[in-house]
Amino acid sequence: MNASPGPDLSIYQLALEVQMPSQVLSLTPATLLSLLKSQIDLLIEQQIAATLWVKLPPGKIWHSEIQRYRQQFGEHGVIYTCQVAEKGRDVETRYGASGGVEGENTSSSQKCLELLSNSQIRREYFFIVLSPRFCSLIVVYRQLKSPKTLLTITTVDGKVIQQVLDGMKKITITELSAIAAPADLICPSVEMLHATSLLSQLLAKQLQRQDEINRQIITKRIAKVEQQKQILHNSLQLKDEFLSNVCQELRTPLTHMKTALSLLNSPSLKNPQRQRYLQMLKRECDRQNSLIHGVLELVQIEHNLEETNLESVRLADIVPGVVSTYQPLAQEKGIMLAYTVPTELPAVWCVIGGLRQLVIHLLSNSIKYTPNGGQVWVRGRLQGDYVLLELRDTGIGIAESEIPKIFDRFYRVRPLPTEDPGGAGLGLTIVQQLLRNCGGSISVKSKLSEGSTFTVQLAIASDKPHEN
Missing domain, CATH: 3.30.870 (Endonuclease; Chain A)
Incomplete structure (x- = not known):
């Protein structure tokens, strides 16, 4: 040693x-x-x-x-x-x-x-x-x-x-x-002469290696910039498409209102026709207001996507109030509206204020697409580590080919022949975005002329919010 x-x-x-x-x-x-x-x-x-x-x-x-x-x-x-x-x-x-x-x-x-x-x-x-x-x-x-x-x-x-x-x-x-x-x-x-030759070769090797490293760094940086550029391009493209769709949706009710106003100025217009055109104006104004409100709501949700705060909330604290708000509309259409939400259901994670928005959009859709005399049920139940919120109706239903499209922006299920619900086509898009922000999900089962069931799955609130 x-x-x-x-x-x-x-x-x-x-x-x-x-x-x-x-x-x-x-x-x-x-x-x-x-x-x-x-x-x-x-x-x-x-x-x-x-x-x-x-x-x-x-x-x-x-x-x-x-x-x-x-x-x-x-x-x-x-x-x-x-x-x-x-x-x-x-x-x-x-x-x-x-x-x-x-x-x-x-x-x-x-x-x-x-x-x-x-x-x-x-x-x-x-x-x-x-x-x-x-x-x-x-x-x-x-x-x-x-x-x-x-x-x-x-x-x-x-x-x-x-x-x-x-x-x-x-x-x-x-x-x-x-x-x-x-x-x-x-x-x-x-030996100095031989050593000098080897040192020159070593220097060349090191320069080659360094050049290789620099090329790899540059390649990675270029790839990262291209990826960011593609993300930005896709984002701008989506915004352009969204803006184009908004303009198109705003143009339709404006065209109808302009037509109704021009007809109202006719001196030969009879009173029943006048009333019909006035109702058209009111309906198109409501439709445009719904569209503007929906666009602003969706933009607000997407703007706050990265900074979304979750809250612990119970279905029993939200559903009864929303149902009572829509009860008069249901009665006006002769629709039986009922709910079953046990008070002992555990709290769930949702975007702050989002659970109420979610229930409003889904319940409004169910009533809107359910004919007079139909039925709408709201039910909450426990399943494993999740709480399920179900909205079932006896409405017009959705064709199987249309179900994948109903969450797209501005997409509307074909309305009843005798009634135009006049929605903005953003309600289900907003619902999906709210659920995405809190780790929830939604599924749909439907048959034409038999009705639809929307099932929302929400994570039970624990010490930490559910991660996406």
């Missing part, structure tokens, strides 16, 4: 202590990996079988480079893989005479060395190449405050490399005489 050195001996500091130290670079992990790959490429292409001293960051991507070198040179190259000792470990039981780690697949060309544990060494990495043809050193210090910025020294100066090797003797726990030849701890002198 070696004598105990200072507790915080640092390989990085040893490299800095030389009279003319190399420049310290601040590198990203990606650039450091590029630097390592460049040196491995050079060794393989020039067929330089060297002795490597290695301590790299954790991760397969780093050690795959060392494996690439080992596969190329086999027994002709020697690799010393260094790792920091764990506190309290019995070193003698882990290492045999060859220095190999018990239980690991090591060969005579790859040795495992254990280094003294201290706060400096744990944050340092190094890659040392020793060969009569080429010597180099990469030593890295990982800062605590900014771990993604790696302070790096890279050099081919023999003095710096030898000082680091001398420091390795002091911090290596494993008995070096059992695993390393004396030459493995000495930086060989390298």
